[in-house]
Amino acid sequence: MTVLQIVFLVTGLVTLLAGVMVVASPKLVHAALWLIVSLAGVAVLFVLLNANFLAVVQVVVYIGAIAILVIFAVMLTRRVMADSGPTHNPTWWLALLSALVLFGGLLALITQLPAFGATEAALPAADSLTDLGTSLVDVNRYLLPFEVASVLLLAALIGAMAVARPASEDEEGGA
Amino acid sequence: MGDPFGLIGRWLIDLVTGWGMEPEAALTLLRFLGAAILATVLLLACFFLIVAERKILGRFQDRYGPNRVGPWGVFQTVADFVKLIGKEIVVPDGIDKPVYWLAPLLVVMSVVGIWAVVPFAPGFRGTDLNVGVLYIVSIGAIGTLGIIMAGWSSNNKFALLGAFRAVAQLVSYEIPMVLTLLIPTMLAGSMGVTAIVEAQKDLWFIAAAPLAAAVFLISSVAENGRAPFDLMEGESEIVAGFNIEYGGLAFGMFYVGEFLHAFTVGVLFSTLFLGGWRGPGAETYPLLGLFYFFAKALVVWFVTVWVRASFPRVRIDQLLALNWKFLTPLALVIVALTAVVDKLAAEQGWSQLLALLAANAVLALGMFAVLGAYGRSVRKREDSLRGNAAALPARSAR
Numbered sequence: 001m002t003v004l005q006i007v008f009l010v011t012g013l014v015t016l017l018a019g020v021m022v023v024a025s026p027k028l029v030h031a032a033l034w035l036i037v038s039l040a041g042v043a044v045l046f047v048l049l050n051a052n053f054l055a056v057v058q059v060v061v062y063i064g065a066i067a068i069l070v071i072f073a074v075m076l077t078r079r080v081m082a083d084s085g086p087t088h089n090p091t092w093w094l095a096l097l098s099a100l101v102l103f104g105g106l107l108a109l110i111t112q113l114p115a116f117g118a119t120e121a122a123l124p125a126a127d128s129l130t131d132l133g134t135s136l137v138d139v140n141r142y143l144l145p146f147e148v149a150s151v152l153l154l155a156a157l158i159g160a161m162a163v164a165r166p167a168s169e170d171e172e173g174g175a
Numbered sequence: 176m177g178d179p180f181g182l183i184g185r186w187l188i189d190l191v192t193g194w195g196m197e198p199e200a201a202l203t204l205l206r207f208l209g210a211a212i213l214a215t216v217l218l219l220a221c222f223f224l225i226v227a228e229r230k231i232l233g234r235f236q237d238r239y240g241p242n243r244v245g246p247w248g249v250f251q252t253v254a255d256f257v258k259l260i261g262k263e264i265v266v267p268d269g270i271d272k273p274v275y276w277l278a279p280l281l282v283v284m285s286v287v288g289i290w291a292v293v294p295f296a297p298g299f300r301g302t303d304l305n306v307g308v309l310y311i312v313s314i315g316a317i318g319t320l321g322i323i324m325a326g327w328s329s330n331n332k333f334a335l336l337g338a339f340r341a342v343a344q345l346v347s348y349e350i351p352m353v354l355t356l357l358i359p360t361m362l363a364g365s366m367g368v369t370a371i372v373e374a375q376k377d378l379w380f381i382a383a384a385p386l387a388a389a390v391f392l393i394s395s396v397a398e399n400g401r402a403p404f405d406l407m408e409g410e411s412e413i414v415a416g417f418n419i420e421y422g423g424l425a426f427g428m429f430y431v432g433e434f435l436h437a438f439t440v441g442v443l444f445s446t447l448f449l450g451g452w453r454g455p456g457a458e459t460y461p462l463l464g465l466f467y468f469f470a471k472a473l474v475v476w477f478v479t480v481w482v483r484a485s486f487p488r489v490r491i492d493q494l495l496a497l498n499w500k501f502l503t504p505l506a507l508v509i510v511a512l513t514a515v516v517d518k519l520a521a522e523q524g525w526s527q528l529l530a531l532l533a534a535n536a537v538l539a540l541g542m543f544a545v546l547g548a549y550g551r552s553v554r555k556r557e558d559s560l561r562g563n564a565a566a567l568p569a570r571s572a573r
Contacts, residue, residue: 030274033324052305052306053306056313057313059317070320070323070327
């Protein structure tokens, strides 16, 4: 077993355990912090796959934004900090069963793939980051999804402003 | 003397492999060793930075600054450090222990981590990530997380309020900072910090993008949370801030993180906009490059201290208005304009520098015109309010 494989296994275990803790932890803030550990684990997996860009974006977008999520969690739970109700209901074994079935199915499918068990292919010499950048503005590749996503985000941005705007705008003096 | 850093590296590898280690393991060991040395040297440099900053601030405020411990007071920080170590660690009741102790570590880590991608001199750098600029942003995000963790886990409402405030400030000012980081990326055609320094061979980027450099410096100072943006701490409003419940060395870590971040701002600015280690003769004598690097960083650092000493603290609404109504739109316009002008100049065969400078000048003139008009309208409204204050509802006077 190489060092990389050990790192992969440890990271995978930590990511999964943190994911379990997200749903099992009774405090909402702790759940959000465990979510950060889980997402950071995914970032490490990206690094192991030589996808530096995705790893860094994972940290910026998820871990950076989760600070805000934690704030909301704090704001929502400040009054019910002592809440210690059960974290699971009686049908938890059904969820476990379906998760296991899903995992088994995926495993069965993936082992059928011809690429399964193949050794790591050498990355193309061209900079994959540049390739990613050009593919987003290439008409034949991902230009349309990219532009649709940007329009969607813009619409969401404007919608958020419209929702947050005070209803009685005229009384505010138009400032 | 051609390549002293490469020589040292090869000598170290030869030494370790000579002890019977495999080359790959030796390289890994040396990487860890290098990271440990870099972090230690940085934290030790804080002794100097803190005393220098206090001396400079003292002079600005017409006093001597620290002048008792050692010659000219240079050992003041050492004495403070010894005092901090000697203090009892007071752990408040009802805190969230793991989160509470993790928070200062994350804050210091987010500052030290930036240095991993900074090229100090030709051939002397931590690592050359091809997404270096984005990495700097992502490491900064972890610092924000550390602050909210500190505020929440302290079980103190003032700490929590301070953390809310700090996160509002840090998350907002991240936006113009990220947008202006795109300018060196665009001009160099790469997100790697080393490639950005390489691209400034003929021309420092501050010449081609002065407005972007200014916006970057302002938002960096705000990210650091220093005057005039030192709203994370407000003695009169929220007792101290997110770090109120920390004492002894745990508080010292937040303190060191802040002072080291101030110097890191200088390092980042000089690397991205002032050519990093570039200077006359730096190619042939890399040690000279190291000197240029720290000289430039110290100059920018001095400017931030100068700003700190000169400007009063802004209010929280002014802080957020400056970001959302001024810096963010300006940064967006700069990004769009630089992209278009840069492409046009390349296609039409204009001088890239002159085209970008002209675009910046037009943008600056437009900016001042808009700001002037806005100021006049505000004054006009205030005058009219003062004129017939009784006739208008009081709440519209903002």
